[in-house]
Amino acid sequence: xxxxxxxxxxxxxxxxxxxxxxxxxxxxxxxxxxxxxxxxxxxxxxxxxxxxxxxxxxxxxxxxxxxxxxxxxxxxxxxxxxxxxxxxxxxxxxxxxxxxxxxxxxxxxxxxxxxxxxxxxxxxxxxxxxxxxxxxxxxxxxxxxxxxxxxx
Amino acid sequence: xxxxxxxxxxxxxxxxxxxxxxxxxxxxxxxxxxxxxxxxxxxxxxxxxxxxxxxxxxxxxxxxxxxxxxxxxxxxxxxxxxxxxxxxxxxxxxxxxxxxxxxxxxxxxxxxxxxxxxxxxxxxxxxxxxxxxxxxxxxxxxxxxxxxxxxx
DNA sequence: GGCAAAACTTACTACTTAGTAAGTTTTTTG
DNA sequence: CAAAAAACTTACTAAGTAGTAAGTTTTGCC
Numbered sequence: 001x002x003x004x005x006x007x008x009x010x011x012x013x014x015x016x017x018x019x020x021x022x023x024x025x026x027x028x029x030x031x032x033x034x035x036x037x038x039x040x041x042x043x044x045x046x047x048x049x050x051x052x053x054x055x056x057x058x059x060x061x062x063x064x065x066x067x068x069x070x071x072x073x074x075x076x077x078x079x080x081x082x083x084x085x086x087x088x089x090x091x092x093x094x095x096x097x098x099x100x101x102x103x104x105x106x107x108x109x110x111x112x113x114x115x116x117x118x119x120x121x122x123x124x125x126x127x128x129x130x131x132x133x134x135x136x137x138x139x140x141x142x143x144x145x146x147x148x149x150x151x152x
Numbered sequence: 153x154x155x156x157x158x159x160x161x162x163x164x165x166x167x168x169x170x171x172x173x174x175x176x177x178x179x180x181x182x183x184x185x186x187x188x189x190x191x192x193x194x195x196x197x198x199x200x201x202x203x204x205x206x207x208x209x210x211x212x213x214x215x216x217x218x219x220x221x222x223x224x225x226x227x228x229x230x231x232x233x234x235x236x237x238x239x240x241x242x243x244x245x246x247x248x249x250x251x252x253x254x255x256x257x258x259x260x261x262x263x264x265x266x267x268x269x270x271x272x273x274x275x276x277x278x279x280x281x282x283x284x285x286x287x288x289x290x291x292x293x294x295x296x297x298x299x300x301x302x303x304x
Numbered sequence: 305g306g307c308a309a310a311a312c313t314t315a316c317t318a319c320t321t322a323g324t325a326a327g328t329t330t331t332t333t334g
Numbered sequence: 335c336a337a338a339a340a341a342c343t344t345a346c347t348a349a350g351t352a353g354t355a356a357g358t359t360t361t362g363c364c
Binding site for chain 1: 225235243262268270277279285293298300
């Protein structure tokens with residue numbers, strides 16, 4: 001596939017990256033609806049969410065937010081906007097699930113649901129990055145510890 | 153300053169990046185010695201360590217490991233080596249401090265010290281990245297929650 | 305099967321980036 | 335203060351990157 005083929009679908013590199021991020025936004029909107037509709041427990045929902053990151057580890061890939069984050073200051077505005085949109089979307093998804101889990105006694109944590117969501121998100125995003133450098137075992141222990149913490 | 157001035161000190165871009173990472177290695181080796189020599193409590197040591205990340209947030213910068221991590225697969229070997237060296241160094245520093253804190257009853261955690269170190273490192277590294285995107289408050293709550301968790 | 309829309313490739317251009325050689329300024333030190 | 339070493343700048347080159355225009359192939363559909 002040549003670069004001109006990409007330019008047929010996206011008029012610029014900026015547009016391409018914004019498009020990629022938009023695809024992730026849609027993916028997580030889908031996941032959100034799916035989780036809402038399901039009768040799953042909060043634990044099952046969180047596990048489903050974590051699975052997305054485990055998949056990234058499995059194929060030596062990383063979280064799109066992580067790849068964009070380190071260049072954030074030099075990115076064009078359209079890409080910045082899509083990035084914040086994606087982060088807020090994912091954060092709300094996790095936060096909601098944590099709140100549900102706390103209410104029905106599945107999860108136990110002291111901080112606000114948002115803070116807990118921040119801790120989990122940062123563990124996962126950086127964990128995926130670390131997996132490519134220092135090995136997949138590190139990601140595995142993060143994942144285990146994370147779930148254990150939640151269960152109290 | 154022109155690019156040729158940089159080439160005077162570092163023969164290639166690869167060399168420059170390896171040099172930057174080496175400077176970080178030396179910085180953290182210094183910090184390690186300093187912490188060893190001090191009669192500080194484990195909490196004081198961890199706080200000193202976290203302060204480094206808070207400083208990055210303050211000047212809108214990010215953790216070097218985070219910046220390198222997203223491009224890791226395409227980096228030259230010399231840079232990869234320095235990166236793993238830096239990560240292992242920082243990990244050992246945190247792990248040691250956590251172990252000390254657990255032994256003398258300052259800290260309370262269930263996982264191994266290494267796993268706990270992983271959780272803290274990922275919280276901080278990704279927290280710093282997030283601070284540039286969704287704001288410094290998020291980093292602040294991560295920092296607070298992190299210390300509270302440790303104290304039990 | 306034919307034909308129109310969609311999805312490409314080829315071949316090019318303007319611009320950027322990493323790196324070099326040769327010359328100039330600044331700093332150090334006997 | 336002089337001269338040599340260190341730290342640059344100027345001016346260039348080769349390679350890479352983003353983007354375009356025009357032509358070709360592939361796909362879906364009556």
